[in-house]
Amino acid sequence: MYPINRIIAARMTDHGISKRELAKKIYHKKAEKGLKIINDFLYNDRYNPELVQQLLQYVPVEGYIVEAFLEAGEQIKRLHDKLAEERAKQSEQRAIRRQMKNFEPKLIRIPAEFEATEKAKKSMFRKYPLEIYLFTRDEIQKRSWNNQLELVKELILEDFALYGNKKFTPYDITGYLFHKEYFEKYEFNVEGELTYFDNRLD
DSSP: OOHHHHHHHHHHHHHTOOHHHHHHHHHGGGHHHHHHHHHHHHHSOOOOHHHHHHHTTTSOOOHHHHHHHHHHHHHHHHHHHHHHHHHHHHHHHHHHHHHHHHOOOEEEEEEOOOOOOHHHHHHHHHHSOSEEEEOOHHHHHTSOHHHHHHHHHHHHHHHHHHHTTTSSSSSOEEEEEEEEETTEEEEEOTTSOEEEEEETTO
16 A cells, blocks of 8 residues: 555565564664564555664665655545545534434423533433423424424423422533524523524524
């Protein structure tokens, strides 16, 4: 894959230079670990510019070959990075599509900021969930928008009456979030009034 790896391996064979010999010279007291790194570089075709420079101190390769092969290796690396980035994007998009397909509307509490470790917050939110109501798609879609607002307000007022101002929860509730679609969210105050919406598909 990487031309410089191949030419170094070929020159080592040509000049009778062993991997163990190089490992002792480059890694000194960590020769066994170095031997594995060199093996990985030569036979698993790892991209390792720093090791290339170290090996070239002991393996004779013509300068013009080194320059040409290193540039080719850089181009290959850039291509690999670009392909890896594209695969990651596609994987993320597939995950989002799955989440969108399985998404169900929900009503969620918005807690006030408080000091706690992330671990403590996760534990607390498991015990005192922020999600207070999970709708079915049919339940939402069959209602008009005004009717949806009325339902959300009713649920908010009911929840805040029971749990607001740290009643039975260790956190203050500052508002509510109606997560209607994967990319569609509406924020409400504790009185059930719409204060903000976010629809990234607009």
